[in-house]
Amino acid sequence: MDYGDKLFWLSVVIQRKYAxxxxxxxxxPSQATLLCAVRNEPRRMADLAASLGMTKNALSQLVDRTARRELVGRASSEQDRRVVMLSATPTGKVLAEALYAEISKRLPEIASNLDADDQRDFARVATAVVDTSDLSSPPSNPPVTP
Structure with a gap:
């Protein structure tokens, strides 16, 4: 397997554990990602679509499904009524915090078979990849709708 194959399978391992x-x-997983993205503060729907690599329509459908469970809510921005803001409801915030804590605890288990030095290297590299990624702009390829 080449490097691209390894990265593909790493993404599968991460996605499977996350699911x-x-x-x-x-x-x-989509609902969880959405909930974690708005757990600390309201976010603009357009910014969320870009960050999550989704079309605005796909995000709107995801928000509809999550809102039916009373975990998120939409509101117009106070500065610009045309801008739709998304935030966690009180119930959603409690669930998001518990979920995020569990993700933070259990997702690193994917590296549990590595020795201590490799685990530190993996954490360092994963941090560097995320820190140098632009999660605020849309992907360069057209987004895939789930």
């Missing part, structure tokens, strides 16, 4: 964690909270 297991989300299922324990009766959330789809």
């Amino acid at each position: 297991q964690i989300c299922a324990g909270f009766d959330l789809t």
Whole structure:
């Protein structure tokens, strides 16, 4: 397997573990990601779509499904009524905090078979990749709708 194959399979390992964690909270991975993204503060829907690599329509459908569970809510921005803000409801915030804590605890298990030095290297590299990634702009390729 080449480097691209390894990265592909790493993404599968991460997604599988993430899905297991989300299922324990009766959330789809998409709902969990959305909830974690707004757990600390309201976010603009357009910014969320870009950050999550989704079309605005796909995000709107995800928000509709998550809002039906009373975990998120939409509101117009106080500065610009045309801007739609998304935030966690009080119930959603409690669930998001518990979910995020579980993700932070269990997702690193994917590296548990590595020795201590490799685990530190993995954490360092993963941090560097995220820190140097622009998560605020849309992906260069057209987004894929789930």
